[in-house]
Amino acid sequence: MKTSITQCRLIKLAVAVSLITLSFTPISAQASDHETECFNSVQGKIPWNDEKNMNWDPKNIKQLCAGTTKPAEPGACYLSVLDGRVNWGKGISWDWQNIINLCAGANNAKNTVDCFQQAVGKGLDWRDAILFCQRAEK
Numbered sequence: 496m497k498t499s500i501t502q503c504r505l506i507k508l509a510v511a512v513s514l515i516t517l518s519f520t521p522i523s524a525q526a527s528d529h530e531t532e533c534f535n536s537v538q539g540k541i542p543w544n545d546e547k548n549m550n551w552d553p554k555n556i557k558q559l560c561a562g563t564t565k566p567a568e569p570g571a572c573y574l575s576v577l578d579g580r581v582n583w584g585k586g587i588s589w590d591w592q593n594i595i596n597l598c599a600g601a602n603n604a605k606n607t608v609d610c611f612q613q614a615v616g617k618g619l620d621w622r623d624a625i626l627f628c629q630r631a632e633k
Contacts, residue, residue, distance in 0.1 A: 533560035537570045542577065543591050555595060562600035572598035572607050581608055583621040597625045606631075 534556050543551050559569045576594045579587040601607045610631050614624035 529564050529566050530557070530560045530562075532566035533563050533569055536567055537573070541570045541574050543573075545577070545588070555591075559595050559599055563602055565602045568601045568604045568607075569598050572601040572604035575604060575608050581612060582615065583611075584615050585621075593621075593625065597628065599629070 534553075537556050537559065538551050538553075539549050542549050543555065559573060560566070563569050573594050575581065576589055576597065577591075581587060581589070583589060583593070597611055598604070598607060607628055610628035611621075611624050614627050615621055619627065
């Protein structure tokens with residue numbers, strides 16, 4: 496009798512663990528799908544520098560897209576900064592890596608850029624503004 500109760504409990508535990516595991520799998524697959532879609536919306540479509548070179552190093556796009564749930568937003572953020580509409584405190588010409596740092600994982604390009612502009616406008620150093628706006632995005 497004890498053996499059948501123990502076996503029943505083990506089966507229930509195995510089923511519960513399986514259900515929990517299955518419930519988490521789609522989330523990670525979904526995030527990966529967003530990042531892949533983001534990658535595809537950037538490579539060959541958005542320039543990474545002022546010379547309008549659209550052939551990105553894949554690791555840079557992966558950094559830009561990491562964690563996004565809205566695939567078009569990191570690229571839109573990057574493009575709006577690159578196009579010279581954002582003053583970082585000493586001009587509008589940005590280093591591409593700093594744009595990636597600001598826009599990485601963005602889910603709302605406009606909010607990210609607005610956050611940065613407001614932070615710099617209030618006197619925050621551009622590096623601190625990037626960190627602040629990255630945290631505000633999450």
